[in-house]
Amino acid sequence: MGDIEEVLTIELPVGENFRIQRSRYEPLKGKSKKRISVVSGIHGDELEGQYVCFLLGQWLREHPEAIRGTIDIYPAINSLGIDSITRSVPFYDVDLNRTFPGSKNDFLPAQIADGVVNLMRGSDFAIDIHSSNVFLREIPQVRIAKSQEDVLVPLANLLNIDFVWVHDAVTVLESTFAHTMNTIGTKTLVVEMGVGMRLGKAYGHQLLDGLLNLMAHEGILDIEPLKVRFPIQSQVGEVAYLNAACPGLFVPLIDHCQIIEKGSVVGHIVSALSGEVLNEVIAPIAGILFTIRAYPIVYEGSLVGRIFGEKQ
Amino acid sequence: MKRFDIVTLESPNRAPLRIEGFLFGEENLQGPSVAIVGAMSGDHINQLYVASGLVEYLRIKEEEGKIIGRILVIPAVNAYALNMGEKNWPLDKTDLNMMFPGYAQGETTQRIASRLFETLKGYDYGIILEGRRDQGMCLPYVKLIQSGYEDLECTKDLGLGFVHYRPHDPVETAMLQYNWQLWETKAFSIVFGKNGAIDKNVSNEVHTSIVRFLSKREMLNIPVFEGRKSNIVDPNRITLLKASRAGIFISKVQCGAHIQRGEVLGKIIDALSGEKLEKIVSPCEGIVTCQYAHPLIFQNSIVFRIASVELCSHIEAKKN
Numbered sequence: 001m002g003d004i005e006e007v008l009t010i011e012l013p014v015g016e017n018f019r020i021q022r023s024r025y026e027p028l029k030g031k032s033k034k035r036i037s038v039v040s041g042i043h044g045d046e047l048e049g050q051y052v053c054f055l056l057g058q059w060l061r062e063h064p065e066a067i068r069g070t071i072d073i074y075p076a077i078n079s080l081g082i083d084s085i086t087r088s089v090p091f092y093d094v095d096l097n098r099t100f101p102g103s104k105n106d107f108l109p110a111q112i113a114d115g116v117v118n119l120m121r122g123s124d125f126a127i128d129i130h131s132s133n134v135f136l137r138e139i140p141q142v143r144i145a146k147s148q149e150d151v152l153v154p155l156a157n158l159l160n161i162d163f164v165w166v167h168d169a170v171t172v173l174e175s176t177f178a179h180t181m182n183t184i185g186t187k188t189l190v191v192e193m194g195v196g197m198r199l200g201k202a203y204g205h206q207l208l209d210g211l212l213n214l215m216a217h218e219g220i221l222d223i224e225p226l227k228v229r230f231p232i233q234s235q236v237g238e239v240a241y242l243n244a245a246c247p248g249l250f251v252p253l254i255d256h257c258q259i260i261e262k263g264s265v266v267g268h269i270v271s272a273l274s275g276e277v278l279n280e281v282i283a284p285i286a287g288i289l290f291t292i293r294a295y296p297i298v299y300e301g302s303l304v305g306r307i308f309g310e311k312q
Numbered sequence: 313m314k315r316f317d318i319v320t321l322e323s324p325n326r327a328p329l330r331i332e333g334f335l336f337g338e339e340n341l342q343g344p345s346v347a348i349v350g351a352m353s354g355d356h357i358n359q360l361y362v363a364s365g366l367v368e369y370l371r372i373k374e375e376e377g378k379i380i381g382r383i384l385v386i387p388a389v390n391a392y393a394l395n396m397g398e399k400n401w402p403l404d405k406t407d408l409n410m411m412f413p414g415y416a417q418g419e420t421t422q423r424i425a426s427r428l429f430e431t432l433k434g435y436d437y438g439i440i441l442e443g444r445r446d447q448g449m450c451l452p453y454v455k456l457i458q459s460g461y462e463d464l465e466c467t468k469d470l471g472l473g474f475v476h477y478r479p480h481d482p483v484e485t486a487m488l489q490y491n492w493q494l495w496e497t498k499a500f501s502i503v504f505g506k507n508g509a510i511d512k513n514v515s516n517e518v519h520t521s522i523v524r525f526l527s528k529r530e531m532l533n534i535p536v537f538e539g540r541k542s543n544i545v546d547p548n549r550i551t552l553l554k555a556s557r558a559g560i561f562i563s564k565v566q567c568g569a570h571i572q573r574g575e576v577l578g579k580i581i582d583a584l585s586g587e588k589l590e591k592i593v594s595p596c597e598g599i600v601t602c603q604y605a606h607p608l609i610f611q612n613s614i615v616f617r618i619a620s621v622e623l624c625s626h627i628e629a630k631k632n
C-alpha cells in the first residue's frame with residue numbers, strides 16, 4: 001500500500017493544524033525513474049477527483065508489482081474546504097487556484113500554494129483534477145493554455161477524455177497551480193469533469209483508465225497501454241456560449257454530451273410563479289453540448305451551456 | 313437632485329436589483345464632473361455610510377445653490393449582497409470589482425459591470441470608496457495605481473495624509489480604477505475603515521476630504537479648511553510586521569499612532585492555554601497605517617503596516 005504522510009502543516013489559531021496528506025507509491029524494487037502527482041481538491045466543492053484518487057489507490061494496491069515510478073496521490077489540497085463544502089480557502093474567502101505560486105511569508109492561502117508547489121517540484125507530471133463548480137456539468141476534458149499546446153496536447157490525448165480545449169492565455173490564469181507547475185518544468189494537465197459537490201462514477205473510471213494509460217506510456221507502470229478514446233480537439237472548431245436571456249428556472253431538454261443541430265432547443269427558462277415558458281434556449285451552432293447547467297436558478301447572463309462545433 | 317436607476321436587473325424570485333444614482337448639478341454641463349462609487353462589496357458598510365452621507369450633504373448644498381459641477385453618487389452597487397450579509401454576488405460569489413470593464417453579452421456580473429461602466433465613462437474624476445481586501449483596518453489613504461493614465465496631482469486636493477502610489481498588480485486590470493483610468497477619467501480609490509463596521513471618525517475624515525476635493529476642483533462653491541499635505545508613499549516605505557504564530561491577537565495601538573523603535577504594538581496568545589506566544593515589537597519609528605482587525609490570527613498574517621520616512625536597514629535584512 002501507499003506510504004501515507006502528512007506533508008504540509010500550517011498552524012491554525014485554535015489548537016489545530018491545517019494539513020495536506022499524501023499517499024506515495026514506489027517500485028517494489030529498483031529505482032524510480034519518473035514521478036507523477038495526482039492532485040484533487042484545490043477547490044473544496046469539487047469531489048470527482050477524490051473518487052479518481054480512490055480508484056487509483058485501489059488499483060495500485062492490487063498491482064504493486066507494476067509500479068516503476070513514484071506515484072503521489074494528493075486527494076485534498078484545500079482540506080478545510082473539502083470537509084466543509086467551501087470552494088475557496090475558508091476565513092480568507094480566496095480562490096486557492098488564483099494564489100499560485102504563493103509565498104511562505106504571506107497569508108494562509110499563499111502559504112498553502114507555496115507548500116503545494118514545493119511538494120510537487122521535481123515531478124515529471126501533475127494531473128490536477130477539477131469538477132467544474134456547482135453550476136455547470138462538464139464532459140471529461142483537459143484545458144490547455146495556447147502557449148503550452150505543443151507539449152501538453154499529446155499528453156492530454158492519452159488521458160481517455162472526450163475533449164481537449166486549447167484556450168487563449170488570460171492574465172488571471174497565470175496565478176493557477178497548472179501555470180506555475182508548467183513554468184517550473186512539471187508537465188501539468190488540468191482535467192475538468194462532472195459537476196461540483198457530486199460524484200459521477202462513470203467519469204471516475206474513465207479517467208482512471210486514462211491515468212493508467214498515460215503512466216504506461218511514460219514507463220511509470222509496467223503494463224500494456226490501454227485502448228482509450230481520442231478526444232475532440234478544440235483547434236478544429238469553435239465554442240459557442242449559451243447565456244440565459246432572462247432570469248428564471250432553467251429546464252434542460254437535451255442530455256449532456258449530445259450532438260445537436262443548429263437551431264435546436266437546448267432548454268427552457270420557465271417561471272415557477274406564473275407557469276409560463278419565458279425563453280427558449282436555442283443552439284446557435286451545431287455540435288456537441290459539452291457543458292450544461294446543473295444548478296437551475298439563472299439570472300440574465302448565467303451560462304447555461306457550451307457547444308463545440310465545426311468551424312463554418 | 314435627480315435620483316434614478318443606473319442598472320436594474322430582474323431576479324428569478326427576489327425583487328429586482330437596482331443600482332441607484334444621485335445626480336447633482338445635472339444642468340452644469342460645462343463644469344467639471346465627478347462620479348463617486350460606494351459599496352461594491354456587501355461588507356463595505358463604511359463606504360456605504362460615507363456615500364449616503366454625501367448624498368444628504370449635497371442635497372442641502374444644492375438647495376443653497378452651491379453645486380457648480382456635476383456630481384454623481386452611487387452609494388451601493390451590490391445591494392443584493394448588502395441585504396444578505398454576503399460579500400460578493402450572492403449566486404455565483406463573483407466579486408463585482410473584478411468584472412470591469414464588463415461584457416454586455418457575458419455572465420451576469422460582467423453585464424452588471426458593463427452597464428454600470430457605461431454610465432461612469434466620461435466623468436472627469438472618479439472616486440472609488442473601497443474597503444480592504446483583507447482582515448485589516450486602516451487610516452484613510454488614497455490608492456492610486458499606475459496604469460499610465462493616472463493623475464497623482466488631483467489626489468492631493470483631498471488633503472489625506474497618505475497617497476499609496478504603486479504599479480498595478482495583474483489582477484487589478486479587472487478592477488474599476490484601472491479601467492476607468494484607461495477611459496481617461498482621473499480615477500483613484502480611497503481605502504478606509506474596517507469591513508462590516510462603521511468608524512465615525514474615519515468616516516468623517518473621508519467625508520471632509522471629498523468635500524474639500526469638490527471645492528478645490530470647482531464642483532462645489534464653498535470655502536474649506538486646508539487638509540494635510542499628502543505624503544506619497546511607495547511600497548518601499550512601508551514596513552510589514554507579520555505574526556510568527558497563530559492564536560488570539562491583542563493590539564495595543566490605534567491606527568495613526570506614531571510609534572518608536574522597540575515599542576510593543578501587540579501580542580499573540582495561545583487560544584487554548586493562554587500562554588503568551590509572541591510580543592510584536594516595532595523595529596522602526598513610524599506611523600501605524602494599518603493593522604489586523606480580527607481577534608483570531610493566522611501564522612504570517614500581516615499584523616501591522618508602518619509607514620516610515622526613512623528605510624530601516626535591519627528591516628530589509630529581516631525580510632530576506
Ligand SMILES: [Zn+2]
Binds near residue numbers: 043046130131132
Ligand atoms: Zn476547480
